[in-house]
Structures are given as C-alpha cells and as structure tokens.
Amino acid sequence: MREKMLNIGNKKWFSAVFWILLLLIIWEISAIVVANTKRIPENILPHLYQIIMAAFSGEKVSGELSASQAVLTSAGQTLLRGFLGFILGGVIGFVFALLMKMSNLLGKMLFPYLMLIQLIPVLGLAPIILSITGDINVSRVVIAAILSFYPVATNTLYGFKSVEKEKYDLMYIYAAKKHEIYQKVLIPAAMPYFFIGLKIAAPMAVTASILVDTLQGDGGLGCLLSQSLKHAMSIYTFWLIVFFSAFIGIIISKIIGLIETAVSPWKRRP
Amino acid sequence: MEDKVVLKKMGRRKKLRERIRENPKWQKASTVILPLIFGIILVGLWQGQVLHRLFHTDTFTLPLLDKIGSIMADNKEKLLENTFSTLQVSLMGLVIGSILGYLMALLASFFPKFGQGGLAVIGAFASIPVVAMAPVFNNWTKDISRDASFRSMISKTIVVMLICAADMGLNAYKGLTNLKPYALDLMAIYASSRKKIFFKLRLPNSIPYVFSALKVSVPASIMTAIVSEYFAEYITGVGRQIRENIVLAQYSTAWAYIATACLIGIFAYAILMILQSIFLKRYH
Numbered sequence: 001m002r003e004k005m006l007n008i009g010n011k012k013w014f015s016a017v018f019w020i021l022l023l024l025i026i027w028e029i030s031a032i033v034v035a036n037t038k039r040i041p042e043n044i045l046p047h048l049y050q051i052i053m054a055a056f057s058g059e060k061v062s063g064e065l066s067a068s069q070a071v072l073t074s075a076g077q078t079l080l081r082g083f084l085g086f087i088l089g090g091v092i093g094f095v096f097a098l099l100m101k102m103s104n105l106l107g108k109m110l111f112p113y114l115m116l117i118q119l120i121p122v123l124g125l126a127p128i129i130l131s132i133t134g135d136i137n138v139s140r141v142v143i144a145a146i147l148s149f150y151p152v153a154t155n156t157l158y159g160f161k162s163v164e165k166e167k168y169d170l171m172y173i174y175a176a177k178k179h180e181i182y183q184k185v186l187i188p189a190a191m192p193y194f195f196i197g198l199k200i201a202a203p204m205a206v207t208a209s210i211l212v213d214t215l216q217g218d219g220g221l222g223c224l225l226s227q228s229l230k231h232a233m234s235i236y237t238f239w240l241i242v243f244f245s246a247f248i249g250i251i252i253s254k255i256i257g258l259i260e261t262a263v264s265p266w267k268r269r270p
Numbered sequence: 271m272e273d274k275v276v277l278k279k280m281g282r283r284k285k286l287r288e289r290i291r292e293n294p295k296w297q298k299a300s301t302v303i304l305p306l307i308f309g310i311i312l313v314g315l316w317q318g319q320v321l322h323r324l325f326h327t328d329t330f331t332l333p334l335l336d337k338i339g340s341i342m343a344d345n346k347e348k349l350l351e352n353t354f355s356t357l358q359v360s361l362m363g364l365v366i367g368s369i370l371g372y373l374m375a376l377l378a379s380f381f382p383k384f385g386q387g388g389l390a391v392i393g394a395f396a397s398i399p400v401v402a403m404a405p406v407f408n409n410w411t412k413d414i415s416r417d418a419s420f421r422s423m424i425s426k427t428i429v430v431m432l433i434c435a436a437d438m439g440l441n442a443y444k445g446l447t448n449l450k451p452y453a454l455d456l457m458a459i460y461a462s463s464r465k466k467i468f469f470k471l472r473l474p475n476s477i478p479y480v481f482s483a484l485k486v487s488v489p490a491s492i493m494t495a496i497v498s499e500y501f502a503e504y505i506t507g508v509g510r511q512i513r514e515n516i517v518l519a520q521y522s523t524a525w526a527y528i529a530t531a532c533l534i535g536i537f538a539y540a541i542l543m544i545l546q547s548i549f550l551k552r553y554h
Contacts, residue, residue, distance in 0.1 A: 016387035017387070018384065038413075044409050045410070108304045118539075119535030120535065121496045121535065125528060131331050132331055132332065204399075207400050211500065245401065249398050
C-alpha cells in the first residue's frame with residue numbers, strides 16, 4: 001500500500017494536480033475571507049461554485065442569451081478572427097524567416113528591423129490600426145497577425161542559424177542540392193524554434209483580439225468584458241470571460257505542443 | 271562553407287560581384303549599410319505619403335514623421351511624466367517578478383518531484399491573456415489604498431510581475447538542470463558537496479538562461495504594462511494616453527506616445543544587451 005502511494009507521488013501529473021488543488025484551496029479560503037469582510041464579495045473573489053453555477057444557469061443576462069451563451073457567441077466572433085490572424089501571421093513569419101535565410105541581402109537588410117519590431121508595443125497600435133482599416137473584424141485579423149508574425153519569424157530565423165557548420169559540410173559531401181539542404185536539414189532544425197514562436201504568439205493573439213473589442217462597442221468578448229465590469233450585466237459574466245480566456249490560452253498552447261510532437265518524429269522517441 | 275567556395279572557383283577568375291561579396295570589409299560594412307538603406311527608403315515612403323496611399327489613409331490618422339517629432343518636442347513634460355509611470359510599473363514588475371521566478375526555479379531544482387508540476391502550473395499562467403488578468407487585479411487592489419494612482423500602480427505591477435515570473439521560472443529551471451553531459455559526474459569525482467555543485471556548477475550554468483528569459487520579458491513587461499494601463503482605474507501611462515488621445519481623435523498626439531513607447535522598448539533592450547555583454551563575458 002505504501003509503495004503504491006509512493007508510486008503515485010512519483011508520477012509527473014501528480015505534482016501538477018497537487019499544485020492545482022493547492023491553488024483551488026487557496027482560492028476558496030480567500031473567497032470565504034472576502035465574503036465575510038467585503039461589501040460586494042462577488043466583485044473581488046466569488047466562490048468557484050458560484051462561477052460554475054453562473055455558467056450553467058439559464059438566467060438571461062443580455063437579451064435572449066444566458067451568461068454562457070453570451071460568452072460563447074461573442075467568443076466565436078472574437079476568437080475566430082484572432083485565430084485567422086494567428087495562422088496568417090505564423091505562415092507569413094515562417095516564409096519571411098525562410099526568405100531571410102535564403103537571400104543574404106534581404107537577411108542583412110531586415111534583421112535589425114526584425115529585432116526592432118519586437119520592441120514596438122503593437123497592442124498600443126491597436127486603436128490606430130482600427131482607425132486605418134475602419135472595420136473591427138479586419139483590424140482583429142491584422143493585429144493578431146502582426147503580433148504572431150514577429151515571434152514566429154525571429155524564432156524560426158534563430159532555428160535556421162542554429163544549424164552547425166558540420167551539417168552543411170556533410171550535405172556538401174552528399175552533393176545535396178540546395179532545396180534538399182532546406183528540406184532535410186534546415187527546416188527540420190528550425191521546427192522546434194518555430195513552435196516556440198507559435199507558443200509565445202498564441203496568448204498574445206488572444207489578448208489582441210479581445211483588446212480590440214474593448215475599443216469599439218460592437219459585440220465580441222472584450223465588449224462583453226467591459227459591459228459586465230460596468231455592471232451592465234451580471235458580474236459573473238466577467239468571471240466567466242476571465243476563466244474562459246485563460247482556458248483558451250492554456251488549451252491553445254497545449255494543442256500547439258501536440259501538433260509539435262505530431263510533426264516532429266524525433267520528439268516521440270522515449 | 272569557405273572550403274566549398276574555393277573548390278568550386280578554382281582555375282577561374284572570380285567575377286567582380288563575387289569578389290566584392292567575399293571581401294571581409296564589405297561583409298562588415300554591409301550589416302550597417304543595408305539596414306540603413308532600408309530605413310531611408312521607409313522614411314522616404316512615409317514622408318512622401320506613399321505609405322498613406324498604400325494603406326488608403328490620410329495624414330490625419332498617419333501623421334508625417336516631422337509632425338510627430340514636433341509634437342513630441344512640444345509635449346516633452348507630459349511625455350516624460352507618463353513615461354515615468356509606465357517605466358515604474360514595468361521595471362518594478364520585471365525585477366520582483368524575475369526574482370520570484372528565479373526563487374521558484376531554485377525551489378523546483380531542489381525538489382524536482384514537486385517542482386516540475388508547480389512550474390507547469392506557472393507556465394500555464396504565462397498563457398493567460400493579459401486582458402483576463404488586469405481587471406481581476408484591479409478589483410483585488412481596490413482596498414489597498416485610498417489613492418487611486420497608488421492602487422492602480424500596484425495592480426498593474428502585479429500583472430507584469432506574474433508574466434515575468436512565469437518566464438523567468440521556466441527558463442531558470444532549464445538553466446539549473448540542463449547541465450553539460452558528465453559535468454555532474456565530474457563533480458562527483460571531485461567529491462564535491464551539494465553546496466559546491468550548486469555554487470560552482472548550477473548557478474553559473476543558469477546565467478545565460480536568465481538572460482534569454484530577460485530578452486523575452488523586458489519587451490513583454492513594457493507591453494504588459496501598456497495593456498494593463500488600458501484597464502486601470504487611474505489615467506496615466508504611455509499606453510493609456512495612446513488610447514485617450516485616439517478617443518479624442520488627436521491622432522498625432524497618440525502617435526507621439528506610440529513613438530515614445532517604441533523608444534522606451536529600444537532603450538530597455540539596449541541596456542539589457544550591454545548588461546549581457548558584461549555578465550556573459552566569461553562564457554565566450
């Protein structure tokens with residue numbers, strides 16, 4: 001029996017579960033404290049069961065929709081565009097890094113700017129992009145694409161540059177053609193870096209598309225967020241959005257991890 | 271690669287273009303000249319309003335560069351004041367967060383069984399969008415102080431702190447545990463104590479990882495500070511001013527703040543690079 005307990009303790013997932021449970025317990029204890037001391041506890045820290053109940057209650061919060069329906073429909077609007085931008089930015093970023101690797105001139109010309117663009121707070125540009133494009137859906141896509149573009153581009157480029165000289169030498173001995181070098185050496189070497197870039201980009205793309213919503217009262221998750229913060233609807237809607245977007249952020253990076261193992265056979269080796 | 275070139279070109283005179291390309295002086299100069307050319311083209315396109323035609327916009331939404339510059343010069347004091355508030359938040363968050371993250375990595379490396387799971391949970395924090403965290407901490411800090419500017423600052427700092435802590439924790443843990451092969455064996459042969467292994471091997475090994483964490487978290491801390499300013503109660507900071515000015519349709523002032531935000535980012539990164547070259551001297 002004791003051995004069995006120890007075995008469970010050694011499992012990798014066990015410690016993650018332990019920490020999550022610990023966080024939940026801390027949350028609940030603080031919720032009890034808050035409930036006893038504050039005037040409007042649900043603004044600060046509601047009990048978790050209250051949030052879950054709000055998710056499943058059929059009470060209408062805006063028009064015909066219940067809280068979770070409202071969150072999900074507006075999430076669809078916001079996140080689909082964000083996702084489109086994310087994919088677009090990821091693809092452009094990869095192609096861009098590839099071009100910079102292939103052409104010496106282009107690589108040298110653009111490298112410092114690739115470094116500079118990281119330091120520009122693109123989310124600060126969100127209102128400007130909105131006023132340039134004029135359409136909230138287009139600007140969601142554009143901002144998510146810009147935000148996903150540069151982590152992917154820089155990381156992929158690092159990946160291309162990380163290939164050792166010996167590998168080039170070997171390919172030269174094999175009399176490999178240029179496209180074969182790219183296909184067999186450079187692109188596989190850059191793959192892990194490419195996925196790191198995607199993982200950095202994903203939560204930023206979600207943030208960006210929600211943030212763009214708050215700029216214009218035109219529906220969407222961010223709009224719902226600011227409405228519920230102003231108590232235009234139940235405050236639990238706000239908590240639902242918080243948990244939902246956190247969940248989306250975590251799930252996306254997990255999915256990217258899964259895709260990474262699927263496309264990189266060397267990662268599956270035990 | 272050098273050998274290959276020599277083999278190919280033997281017995282044939284090189285063309286002028288190739289000779290220029292292989293000249294080491296040109297190679298060095300080109301890393302400066304080529305980006306400069308691109309920059310000049312970009313500025314030319316902007317000032318010549320070609321960019322405006324490209325994006326179907328006007329000089330009102332996308333003001334010319336000299337206009338942005340003159341507005342920055344006119345509003346120097348206000349710009350500095352807001353820059354200070356943003357810098358304060360991002361720097362405090364960065365420092366406290368990075369120290370916390372490193373301590374967590376230390377704990378995790380001492381107790382790997384429980385630490386790894388903890389780090390996984392913290393890594394999950396990093397993928398929570400800032401927009402979800404900022405309003406929560408706004409609510410939590412409502413009772414800290416009566417002064418709206420102070421409690422806003424605290425809530426913004428906490429958000430920055432969490433982002434930086436997650437980043438630093440994950441990287442530093444890699445640095446403390448990803449040792450060179452046989453390094454631990456060598457230390458065992460020297461019969462060194464756990465303390466010695468830690469100070470002579472693990473700690474120095476983690477320093478490059480600390481800098482690679484900072485390379486992500488310095489720009490991220492500024493970006494996070496700017497986004498959490500959007501949600502803060504007290505109106506201050508570069509990010510908030512961008513938004514306020516856009517709402518008032520004062521696009522050129524908003525652009526002045528955007529330019530300031532870029533300058534902050536560039537300066538912070540430059541300082542980090544200088545620090546890195548000092549600290550990582552012995553690693554090269």
